[in-house]
Amino acid sequence: MVEPGERGATRIADRVVAKIAARAAREALRVGAVGAVGAVGAVGAVGGAGAAGAADVGLADGLADGLTDAAVARPNAVAVVRGGVARIRVAVELGYPSDIGAHCGAVRRRVIERVGELTGMEVPEVVVTVERLHVPRWERPEQKVRRGRDRVR
Numbered sequence: 674m675v676e677p678g679e680r681g682a683t684r685i686a687d688r689v690v691a692k693i694a695a696r697a698a699r700e701a702l703r704v705g706a707v708g709a710v711g712a713v714g715a716v717g718a719v720g721g722a723g724a725a726g727a728a729d730v731g732l733a734d735g736l737a738d739g740l741t742d743a744a745v746a747r748p749n750a751v752a753v754v755r756g757g758v759a760r761i762r763v764a765v766e767l768g769y770p771s772d773i774g775a776h777c778g779a780v781r782r783r784v785i786e787r788v789g790e791l792t793g794m795e796v797p798e799v800v801v802t803v804e805r806l807h808v809p810r811w812e813r814p815e816q817k818v819r820r821g822r823d824r825v826r
Contacts, residue, residue: 685792690752693791694761694784694799698750701783702765702776750784759794762802769806777801 751762761784767776785796 685754685794687752687754690754690759690761690788690792690794691750693788694750694752694763697784697787698763698765698780698801700787701779702767704779754794757794759788759792759796760798761788761796762800764802764804766805766807767803769808771806773803777803 749764753760763780763784765776765780767773780801781799784799788794788796
């Protein structure tokens, strides 16, 4: 008789691994934003639709307090899982100026850590791509938005 712990198999879908990776990348950039200038940090679209069988996941929630939806792109990650090994691609958007290498390293480490913890999979490769750098908008206090009647005189 087969032991209960040895019956069946557990399969974790590519989409689930991609969602974990997107959240982990967002967490890494949020932590980095505390001490860094301009760390907007969001995961953006990865070029192309991804490999066959890959999952492309987007998360709509904001990233850090005080950032508008326009300043934060929708997080995205792509994962391909084969035999207990996950290969992940993540694209990020960072604030300008920022330490790009440090942010990418933090994302890579966090994604490997979280995917390994939550799925038990090996993650030999995390490709991090910086898709965009956001330049902060500075508003001048003397400029007022003119509306309706105030514009027409």
